[in-house]
Amino acid sequence: MIFYQASKLSFSVTITILYVIFQAKSFNAEINKCHGSCKTSNFSNSLPYPFGFSAGCPIQLNCTETGVTIGKFVVLNITSTDIVIKLPAKCDREVASISVLFGENYALSSATSLLLENxxxxxxxPCEIRPMFIEGSLKLNSCAARSDNMSCFNGAVGENLLSFDEINNTQCRFLFSATTAVASNSAVSLELERVYLGWWHKGEYCNCDQNANCTQVMKGNSTVMGYRCSCKEGYEGDGFKEGSGCRRGESI
Structure with a gap:
């Protein structure tokens, strides 16, 4: 009888240990999962992988009362190649404030021209944007006293991504605003008060769905930053194996 009770106790302890292990694995799996939902005014739908708001997301953004943000800068849109950031015209904004826009998975695109002061x-x-045109278009006169010391910067020729050091080394103190040249249907338009960040998934090798194309993201001609996945024609999804992958479109 004593042997039976001991065996029963041992079985109960084993069940308890297995339950604790299962719960721990479930907890770790939940932590490592990428959650992309943020109910804000500018993003009502879930963000596509690799973007999200939890520790399991390769590109982690912030879900705040003002919207989806990187630091204090509001994210307006995320495309297959860029993160679009709102950069309102503002006098006396320190250049150092945009250092947060240079991370392990994103950096300023050279298509963006920065309007710097002092x-x-x-x-x-070269820089395609004339400072007086921008200031006039934004109808701001508060910086007029320094308008003769306003300069335009968009990086070295041949670079598709900028580094913060390049901007900091301009020895300009203030960042007034920015504009980005956007190509669409063989035409180019200028978007005022917008900053475009090129993004990538870190990794030397692509980990895309079998029905996706992989594009390496380069800085210049030699430095590989990472890669992006995009579904082939006839398929939809984020293109990443760790995400939703690619599935046949409704019309297929």
């Missing part, structure tokens, strides 16, 4: 040296390199 520069201690002339900026070299």
């Amino acid at each position: 520069c201690s040296k002339p900026l070299s390199g």
Whole structure:
């Protein structure tokens, strides 16, 4: 009788241990899962992988009362290649404030031109935007006293991504605003008060769905930053194996 009770106790302990292990695995799996839902005014739908708001997301953003953000900057849109950031025109905004827009998975696109103020040296390199045009278009006169010291910067020729060091080394103190040249249907338009960040999934090798194309993201001609996945024609989804992958479209 004593042997039976001991066996019963041992069985009960084993069940308890297995239950604890199962619960721990379930908890860890939940932590590692990427959650992309944020009920805000600018994003009502779930973000596509690899974007999200939990620790399991390769590109983790913030879900706040003001919307989806990177630091204090509001995210307006996420495309297959870019994160679109709102950058309202503002006098006396420190250049250092945009350092948060340079992360392990994203950086400023060279398609974005920064309008800088209070520069201690002339900026070299081409820039398509005239500062007085931008200031006039935004109908802001509060910075007029420094308008003669406003300079435009969009990086070195041949670079598709910028680094914060490049911007910081301009020796300009303030960032007034920005504009981005966007190509659409063989035409180019300018979007004011917008910053475009090129994004990538970190990794030397692509981990895309079998029905997706993989694109390496480069800085210049030699530095591989990571990759992006996009579903082939006739398929829809985020294209990543860890995400939703690719599924046949409704019309197929």
